[in-house]
Amino acid sequence: MRILLFTGKGGVGKTTLAAATGARLAAGGCKALVVSTDPAHSLADAFGVPLDGEPSEVDSSLFAAHVDTRRLVDRSWHELRGQLRTVLAGAGLDALDAEELTVLPGVDELLALTEVARLADTGPWEVVVVDCGPTAETLRLLALPEAVSTYLNRMYPAEGGLGAEPPGENRGPVGRLAAHLASLRRLLTDPDVASVRMVLTPERLVVAETRRTLTALALRGIHVDRIVANRLVPQGRLGLGPAAHWLRTRRAEQDAVLAELAASTPLTVDAVEHRAAEPVGTAALLELAAELYTASDPLDRVHVSGPLxxxxxxxxxxxxxxxxxxxxxxxxxxxxxxxxxxxxxxxxxxxxxxxxxxxxxxxxxxxxxxxxxxxxxxxxxx
CATH class of the missing domain: 2.60.40.790 (Immunoglobulin-like)
Incomplete structure (x- = not known):
């Protein structure tokens, strides 16, 4: 199974490209699940169908779902928080300190990533395409398993981390958290399974953020295999007049930005032109995917980096x-x-x-x- 994670600065079109990739894979015969962890919940708009937390069929072999982090927190965090409070108090912290430490930043992202792994494991999918949140949220999402695991293992080195429990006892929420952290970390850093697709628009500020994100992901040992430049000004016979001049000038600026980006990374930079109408529904998404994957398969590993x-x-x-x-x-x-x-x-x-x-x-x-x-x-x- 492959997991493809799409991310990028807010508003660059990552949701649409993730949906288009899922549609293309399904059309080619793969059982594909597209799942969104973006709080904006715009994946349903891209497919033009209602979605909820459980996978629903959008088209033949194509399924989609929204991860509802608030529902996950309401369902899972109360019990886990109580367990953490008990363990922290047992480590010598007084009740007030233990209470404060159980307000764990990033729990939404952790539960969202855990839910993605659950959906990937429990379905017949050959590919799971993840529409992640904007770049900053995605970096927190992908960094959290290692960060929390390191924190817990430093607190309880003799027990091999907070998730260690006495033999013969069933794992409670804390033990399940530790197991999730280890499995999520392995999942995210295995380039044969998971890879990130960076989506950007060809603007200098966006490209600068993309470069920083590539470095941050590499620092975490997370593999990036494609960069997609979205919403290029279409090329063609534009004629004369101020509007045509503006379009030619804008495209020249975009091409210059992308040339600088291509010179600074071994990754292939794929390009998608801006459309007059917003692509909504599988038919429009397949047209978009045909342009994005003209000379390649969505599952191709365009670039494989060495070890960190x-x-x-x-x-x-x-x-x-x-x-x-x-x-x-x-x-x-x-x-x-x-x-x-x-x-x-x-x-x-x-x-x-x-x-x-x-x-x-x-x-x-x-x-x-x-x-x-x-x-x-x-x-x-x-």
Whole structure:
């Protein structure tokens, strides 16, 4: 099974392109589910049919659903919160502190991602297409499993994390949370299963945000396999007059922006022209998909990146490379924190666990380029 996650800045058309991709896959014979985690709930508008939290058939082999995060919170969070409060109090926190800590930021995103995994596991789908929220929400969504898991494991290292429970006992909500975190993390970072499709409009501000998002996703070990530039000014015989001049000028600006983007990434940048009428319904979505996937299959892996971390010996020391795309404008900070390396890129921070063989070595040099970070380690001095 494949999971394709569509995201991008709000208003760039990611919902429409996710729906079009699902329609194309279903038309080709795949059993496809398109599911939205976007609070805007516009997937139903794209298909022109009502949707709810359970998959419903839109067309032959094509199903769709909206993840209702508020309903998930109402159904699941109350019990989980009570369990967390009990465990935290048992760890030595007083009742007030335990109560405050159970107000967990990001629980909506965590439950939404868990629901996507549930839908993927319980249906006959060959492909699940996820219409994610805007970029900032998607980054929180995709980063949360690792962040919460790290937090819990640091609190309870002897038990292997908060989800560990005594033998013979059934797993309660806390145990299920720990299991979900581990499975979600594996799911998101397996390029054979999950990949992200970045959608943008060819504007400099949007492209700048896209570059930052690509770096943030790479830092999380999450694979991006396509970039889709949406709503290009159509090319053709525009004639004369101010309107035609404006359209030619605007398209030239868009082409220049996309050329700069293409030069800065190994990813293929696919393009879709703006339509006069909004594509609604499977017939219109299939027309859009025919343009998007003219020379490729929606399931093609256009670009497969290498591992996030790579180590090689160099003299008496080692060289560690961290494969994240960087530009001259990237705001980068590195700090050694015990056996971890805290990497902060444009405000996005991740603790990268150093390979065991490097933990007794010291960082003596660091440099960066478009391919990522290179750090040199030397033996610690006695």
């Amino acid at each position: 971390l790579a180590v090689r010996a160099e003299g008496a020391g080692y060289v560690l490379t961290i494969a994240i795309p960087l530009t001259d404008a990237t705001d980068l900070d590195l700090v050694r924190v015990g056996d971890d390396l805290a990497v902060t890129v444009d405000g996005v921070r991740r603790l990268v666990a150093l390979p065991v063989l490097l933990r007794r070595f010291t960082v003596v040099d660091a440099e960066s380029d478009a391919t990522g970070l290179t750090l040199r380690f030397a033996p610690e001095r006695p």
